[in-house]
Amino acid sequence: GQNIDQPTEMTATEGAIVQINCTYQTSGFNGLFWYQQHAGEAPTFLSYNVLDGLEEKGRFSSFLSRSKGYSYLLLKELQMKDSASYLCAVRDGRYSTLTFGKGTMLLVSP
Amino acid sequence: DAGVTQSPTHLIKTRGQQVTLRCSPKSGHDTVSWYQQALGQGPQFIFQYYEEEERQRGNFPDRFSGHQFPNYSSELNVNALLLGDSALYLCASSKLAGASSYNEQFFGPGTRLTVL
Numbered sequence: 001g002q003n004i005d006q007p008t009e010m011t012a013t014e015g016a017i018v019q020i021n022c023t024y025q026t027s028g029f030n031g032l033f034w035y036q037q038h039a040g041e042a043p044t045f046l047s048y049n050v051l052d053g054l055e056e057k058g059r060f061s062s063f064l065s066r067s068k069g070y071s072y073l074l075l076k077e078l079q080m081k082d083s084a085s086y087l088c089a090v091r092d093g094r095y096s097t098l099t100f101g102k103g104t105m106l107l108v109s110p
Numbered sequence: 111d112a113g114v115t116q117s118p119t120h121l122i123k124t125r126g127q128q129v130t131l132r133c134s135p136k137s138g139h140d141t142v143s144w145y146q147q148a149l150g151q152g153p154q155f156i157f158q159y160y161e162e163e164e165r166q167r168g169n170f171p172d173r174f175s176g177h178q179f180p181n182y183s184s185e186l187n188v189n190a191l192l193l194g195d196s197a198l199y200l201c202a203s204s205k206l207a208g209a210s211s212y213n214e215q216f217f218g219p220g221t222r223l224t225v226l
Contacts, residue, residue: 004152033214035217041219042114042200042217042218042219042220043153043200043217044217045214045215045216048214087152087153089152092166097143097155097158097166097168098143098153098155098202098215099155100145100152100153100154101152102150102151102152103150103151103152
């Protein structure tokens, strides 16, 4: 089975940097995804890591350490529109099904 | 490209009733996965369909069943509805890839089911 843990809520200020952590314990691992979900909307893909290290994509970066079962999502130059839930998900080793954490609700204030 | 579409958007049912939700995958995708998302929770995997067969199933009772059609669209059926079945039901489509390949899932807007 899979167990994924991430903080429930975080707050930050516009223009700041925030790091959202995710730890996981899995029986099979074939990649870690981060999704953004605004209230009432579908999750949208942000990043994917399968090898250790940092993946950078504009204002968003994601890091993975497979030996530690740890990932983080780094958001730079925060904007009000970044207020959303951020979901960490681990992909099953055999199929492309995803196991999600409960999500971290990020509130960006002026 | 319309992306993943789902219908209906919202649905209200009473306990004991049955419901059918529909999903059309993104163009070029052949695999459909269904997730249940309760309020304040992450999506929970229900099952996945490929080539019209259930390929993998999460920890959901037999009341939850599905189907995939030759055009890759899919249905989720829930029988004997319970209050606890109230949730956002998300459909995600992807292109089948090998276990070592990157394979992003694209989510539809979801169907909000309320059971009274």
